[in-house]
Amino acid sequence: MAKNKSNTYENVVKPIVVLVVICLITSALLAVTNYFTAPIIAAQEQQAAYAAYFEVLPDADNFTSVEGFATSGVEEAVKADNGSGYAFRAIGKGFGGDVPVIVGVNMDGVITGVSFLQNSETSGFGARLWDGSADGPAYAAELTGKSGSVALGQDGVNGLSGATVTSTAVVNAVNSALSCFAEVALGQAAVVEQAAPTTLEEAVAILVGDGATYTPVEFATAGVQEAGALDDGSGYVFLAVGTGFGGDVPVAVVTDASGVITGVSFLQNSETSGFGARLYDGSEDGPAFAAQLVGKSGSVSLGSDGVDGLSGATISSTAVVDAVNSALSCYNEVAQGGAPVEAPAAAPASLDEAVTAFLGEGAVAGEAEGATAVYTSADGALTLIAVESEGYSDETAPLTVATCFDADGVVTNLWVDVSGQTQGLGSRTGEADFTDLFVGLSDAAGVDGVDAIASVTESSDGVKAGVAACMEIFQTMKGGN
Amino acid sequence: MSNKVKILTNGLLKENPTLRLVLGTCPTLAVTTAASSGLGMGIAAAFVLVCSNIAISALRKVIPDKVRLPAYITVIATFVTIVQMLVKAFLPELDTALGVYLPLIVVNCIILGRAEMFASKNPVVDSALDGIGMGLGFTLTLVLMGSFRELISKGSIFGVMLLPESLDRFTLMGSAPGGFFTFGLFMAIVVWIEIKTNNRIKRSIGCEGCPSKGACAGKGECE
Numbered sequence: 001m002a003k004n005k006s007n008t009y010e011n012v013v014k015p016i017v018v019l020v021v022i023c024l025i026t027s028a029l030l031a032v033t034n035y036f037t038a039p040i041i042a043a044q045e046q047q048a049a050y051a052a053y054f055e056v057l058p059d060a061d062n063f064t065s066v067e068g069f070a071t072s073g074v075e076e077a078v079k080a081d082n083g084s085g086y087a088f089r090a091i092g093k094g095f096g097g098d099v100p101v102i103v104g105v106n107m108d109g110v111i112t113g114v115s116f117l118q119n120s121e122t123s124g125f126g127a128r129l130w131d132g133s134a135d136g137p138a139y140a141a142e143l144t145g146k147s148g149s150v151a152l153g154q155d156g157v158n159g160l161s162g163a164t165v166t167s168t169a170v171v172n173a174v175n176s177a178l179s180c181f182a183e184v185a186l187g188q189a190a191v192v193e194q195a196a197p198t199t200l201e202e203a204v205a206i207l208v209g210d211g212a213t214y215t216p217v218e219f220a221t222a223g224v225q226e227a228g229a230l231d232d233g234s235g236y237v238f239l240a241v242g243t244g245f246g247g248d249v250p251v252a253v254v255t256d257a258s259g260v261i262t263g264v265s266f267l268q269n270s271e272t273s274g275f276g277a278r279l280y281d282g283s284e285d286g287p288a289f290a291a292q293l294v295g296k297s298g299s300v301s302l303g304s305d306g307v308d309g310l311s312g313a314t315i316s317s318t319a320v321v322d323a324v325n326s327a328l329s330c331y332n333e334v335a336q337g338g339a340p341v342e343a344p345a346a347a348p349a350s351l352d353e354a355v356t357a358f359l360g361e362g363a364v365a366g367e368a369e370g371a372t373a374v375y376t377s378a379d380g381a382l383t384l385i386a387v388e389s390e391g392y393s394d395e396t397a398p399l400t401v402a403t404c405f406d407a408d409g410v411v412t413n414l415w416v417d418v419s420g421q422t423q424g425l426g427s428r429t430g431e432a433d434f435t436d437l438f439v440g441l442s443d444a445a446g447v448d449g450v451d452a453i454a455s456v457t458e459s460s461d462g463v464k465a466g467v468a469a470c471m472e473i474f475q476t477m478k479g480g481n
Numbered sequence: 482m483s484n485k486v487k488i489l490t491n492g493l494l495k496e497n498p499t500l501r502l503v504l505g506t507c508p509t510l511a512v513t514t515a516a517s518s519g520l521g522m523g524i525a526a527a528f529v530l531v532c533s534n535i536a537i538s539a540l541r542k543v544i545p546d547k548v549r550l551p552a553y554i555t556v557i558a559t560f561v562t563i564v565q566m567l568v569k570a571f572l573p574e575l576d577t578a579l580g581v582y583l584p585l586i587v588v589n590c591i592i593l594g595r596a597e598m599f600a601s602k603n604p605v606v607d608s609a610l611d612g613i614g615m616g617l618g619f620t621l622t623l624v625l626m627g628s629f630r631e632l633i634s635k636g637s638i639f640g641v642m643l644l645p646e647s648l649d650r651f652t653l654m655g656s657a658p659g660g661f662f663t664f665g666l667f668m669a670i671v672v673w674i675e676i677k678t679n680n681r682i683k684r685s686i687g688c689e690g691c692p693s694k695g696a697c698a699g700k701g702e703c704e
Contacts, residue, residue, distance in 0.1 A: 015548040022540070022552050026559035033563045040570035048573070 053078055053087035056104030056113030060084050069184050073176030075100070077184055085112060086185055088177035092169030093281055095273055096120040099129070099169040103143075103177035107185065110147045114140040114174065119166075126166030135160050139170065149175050165274045172282070196268045196280035200226045200239040203252030207263035208237075220340035221333050223326030225250070229334070235262060236335060238327035242319030245424060246270035249279070249319035253293075253327035259335065260297040264290040264324065269316075276316025285310050289320065299325050315424050351386055351402055354415035358404040359384055371473050372400065381407055385473050389466030391429070391459040396420040399429075399459065401466025403438070405474050410442045416463050426459035434460070444468045488607055492614035499622045499664075500671045504590040508582045509623060510660035516639045518578040519627025520620065525568065525583060527616025529560045530592050531609055534600040536560075538608035541601045553596045554587070561586045591619060626663050630654045 043062075047054075050063045060080035069077050076089040085106035092099045100117040116129035116136050129136040142157045143150060152159050152171050159167025182188040197203040204212050214228035214237050221227075226239040235256040241248040250267040266279035266286050279286040292307045293300060302309050302321050309317025332338035348354035355363050355375045362378035373386040384404045391399035397420025404413035418430035428434060437450045447468050452460030496502060499509045505526070512522045536556050537544075544552045565583050569576050576583065586592065595615055600608040628638045634655030636644035644650075653659050 010545070011547070015545040018544055019548045019552055019555070022544075022555055026555055029559055030562055033566050037566040037570040041566070044570065044573050 050078065050087075052089075052102045052115060052117070053104065055115050056102050057085050057087045057106070058113070059106070060087070063087065066184050069180055071176060071180035071183050073173060074180040077180055079184070083107065086181055088180050089117075090173035090177040090180070092171070092173035092176070093273075094119060094121050094126050094169035095163075095165045096122060096126065099126065099166060099173060101170055101173040101177070103174055105147075105177065105181045105185075108147070109178070109181060109185075111144050111174070111178075114143045114170075116140065116170070121163070121166045125163040126160070126169075128160055128163065129166065129170070139167070143170075143174055146174075147178070149178055168274070196282075197252065197265055198268055200228070200237060200252055203239070203265040203267060204237050204254065207252065207254045207265050217334045219330050219334050221326060221330040222341060223323060224330040227330050227334055230254075233257065236331055238330050239267075240323035240326040240330070242322035242326070244269060244271050244276050244316045244319035245313075246272060246276065249276065249316055249323060251320055251323040251327070253324055255297070255328070255331050257335070258297070259328065259331045261294050261324070261328075264293045266290065266320070271313070271316045275313040276310070276319075278310055278313065279316060279320070289317070293320075293324055296324075297328065299328055348415055351400065351415070351417065354402050354413075355384055358382065358402075358413040358415070368473050368477050370469065373402070374473075374477075382412065383474060383477070384413075385470040385477075387466050387469045387473070389462045389469065391421050391462035392426050399426075399462045399466065401463055401470065403467050403470035403474075405470075408442065409471070409474055409478065410440060411438050411467070411471075414438045414463075414467065416466075418459075421459050425456050428453055428456055429459045429463045434463070438467050441467075442471070444471060447471070485607070485610055488610045489614040492611070492616070492618035493621065494618070494671065494674065496615075497618045497622060497671060498591040498594075498615050499619060500668050502591075502594070503668075504594050505592075505619065506664070508585060508589060509626065510657065510664060512579060512582050513623055513626040513630055513660060513663065514634070514655050515578070515631045516624055516627040518575070519623035520639075521568075521572070521575040522579055522582060523616070523620025523623040525564050525579070526586050526589060526591065527613070527620055529557065529564055529586055529589075530595060530616045530619075531612035532560045533557045533592055533596055534608040534612035535605055537596045538600040538603060538605045544601075549597075549601065550593075553593060553601075557592050557596070558587045591615060622667065626660075626667060629667075630659055630663050634659065 046062070053063055054060060057080055060082060061084075062081040063078035064081055066077040066079050066086070073092065074088050074090045078087050080086070085104060087102065087104045090101050090103060092101065097120045099119045099121065102115045102117065104112040104114070106112050118130050119126065121127045121129065123131070129139065139158075139160055142159075146155060146157070150157050150171055152164070152167055157171065159170065197206055204214060208230065213231045215231060216226065216228045217236075219227045223242070224238055224240045228237045229235075230237060235254060238253045238255075239250060240253060241250045243249070247270045249269045249271060252265040252267060253261060254263040256262050266289075268280050269276060271277045271279065273281070279289065289308075289310055292309075296305065296307070300307050300321055302314075302317055307321065309320065326341070329338075329341040333340045348357050351373060359375055359377035359382050363375040363384070364378070366374040366376055368374045368385065371385050371387055373384075375384040376382070382404055384402055386400055386402040388398040389401050397417065399420065400417035402415040402417075403411055404415075406412050414435040416430040416435060418427040421427050421429065434453055438447065441447055441450075447464050450464055452464070492498060494501075498504045499506060508522055508526070513519045533553070533556050537553055540552070540556075561584060564586070568579070568583060595611060599611045603611070632638050632643060634650055634652050636642055636646075636648065636650055654662065
């Protein structure tokens with residue numbers, strides 16, 4: 001029995017006891033070590049996390065995260081424990097996404113340092129901020145010492161040459177940081193930017209106020225995607241689109257009951273960053289343009305009544321004006337019972353279509369020296385002469401001008417093949433706005449008097465030369481008859 | 482006294498843990514991309530080795546045979562965790578360089594192997610000397626391998642640039658295959674030294690080094 005007992009002790013109890021004791025001792029050792037090292041490790045990790053902040057605020061001893069700020073564009077704010085200042089991680093919208101910028105600000109609101117984190121800007125352009133190029137630190141040095149707000153091109157802030165969009169993103173981020181400093185350190189109101197709306201509902205909530213509701217109404221006006229009457233009877237809302245450089249430019253328009261624009265909001269579009277995208281990307285140009293449109297009624301046009309649009313973004317601005325005009329036409333339709341403005345008939349896409357459109361069915365082909373094509377209508381009253389003219393030097397197809405004359409040599413219709421011209425520039429010579437200017441003319445002097453489209457001079461001159469050539473051929477044909 | 486010196490120097494060449502006993506090859510191959518991380522790993526492992534050897538030797542009469550492996554692992558894991566905390570707290574760069582291989586010292590065969598082969602049968606002082614010797618041997622090997630690989634793959638040793646920029650770097654030596662090349666080369670050198678010095682010893686791990694010793698109770702049937 002005694003031996004059995006001893007075996008039980010040796011085989012079961014002792015191993016358990018020994019192992020438990022060893023575990024207890026080792027656990028105690030670990031607990032003691034952890035007690036001493038845990039705060040050091042935590043400090044180390046924080047140091048690593050705040051390393052970027054020490055770089056821009058060298059006087060700081062340590063940082064404490066600041067919670068509860070509301071300024072837009074600032075991702076993180078920290079306060080130096082010794083009261084030497086604040087540091088911020090702020091974001092600006094660059095060419096390739098977010099441009100993160102670390103900004104240190106001392107208690108006087110003066111920038112003590114700026115550093116740039118890695119971004120996705122184009123290599124050789126915006127990427128020079130962080131890729132080791134000397135331009136990044138040079139730009140940071142330009143910003144250091146500034147306070148209040150900074151602007152590109154002022155006070156020695158020149159940014160990166162050739163990378164204006166990125167430089168602007170940096171300036172925006174720095175300004176966000178300075179605004180956030182004003183908020184967290186000086187107790188001023190936060191600057192909160194609203195993201196661009198993506199739907200008419202969101203736009204109405206911004207323009208009219210949260211809780212505003214509207215009832216969709218039937219309409220037929222072209223260019224308008226949605227229309228509604230505000231439920232409180234105070235007016236109408238429209239979502240209209242114009243064609244910009246990068247596709248549709250959607251514009252939300254709110255009018256009062258009498259058709260006066262009370263609010264305009266630009267939805268997100270695909271226009272070029274730094275140009276048409278300024279409508280919605282938080283640039284002050286978008287709201288400024290919207291303010292120009294408020295108070296207008298009937299119709300608007302670029303360059304009159306204080307509607308100046310975005311400088312450098314004429315096509316996007318024109319798209320906005322077109323959209324607003326569509327919305328105003330739609331107001332006329334749904335509120336005043338006016339006739340809907342249908343989309344204009346598409347311009348003929350080819351010479352054959354132009355012949356059919358201008359001369360009717362059964363036109364007879366003829367020949368004339370200098371003309372690429374001559375057609376006479378079935379009744380002989382109308383003659384269409386097509387010539388090749390020269391437009392802009394980069395054209396990919398000849399600028400064919402087809403002029404339609406009545407029996408007296410007066411221009412009745414004009415068609416221009418703009419397929420080889422630059423989209424948005426030379427292509428505008430084929431639009432009715434321009435071609436209608438020639439209708440009713442009968443001599444070269446009249447053609448000379450037609451104003452060329454601004455900044456489309458070469459294509460415009462090409463069309464004018466083509467029409468003049470057609471007139472000469474027509475006169476020759478007449479004389480020959 | 483000469484016995485004590487012999488114990489101490491055993492680990493440097495004759496029973497070099499990595500090159501002759503072929504223990505702890507995983508961290509050897511993994512961290513020897515640079516001399517400095519090799520040194521850090523070697524010192525960390527040596528520290529754990531000395532401490533665990535002392536502790537296990539002191540406890541060798543208390544720990545029942547049945548639970549000796551769990552007891553050893555617990556002791557070793559404790560020291561490894563302490564080292565890990567210290568490194569994290571005071572040498573954060575080394576912590577980044579060693580990464581996951583630092584906590585993996587727990588399962589480094591050198592440490593468990595020496596606990597099983599030496600510390601569990603020898604007095605405390607001898608065990609401590611064995612730990613120091615083995616630790617030095619391990620550290621020396623890692624530093625030499627790390628220097629060799631760093632020199633060839635990056636042209637520097639301990640971050641000091643030695644080769645001119647004009648020489649192309651053989652970066653393969655810095656990756657896993659280079660670790661095997663270096664390992665084989667160093668093993669061959671050690672064997673060559675042994676033959677040259679006529680110091681060849683018949684080596685057999687025997688029952689003591691066999692992890693399955695407990696299962697067959699050291700009857701030697703598998704030999």
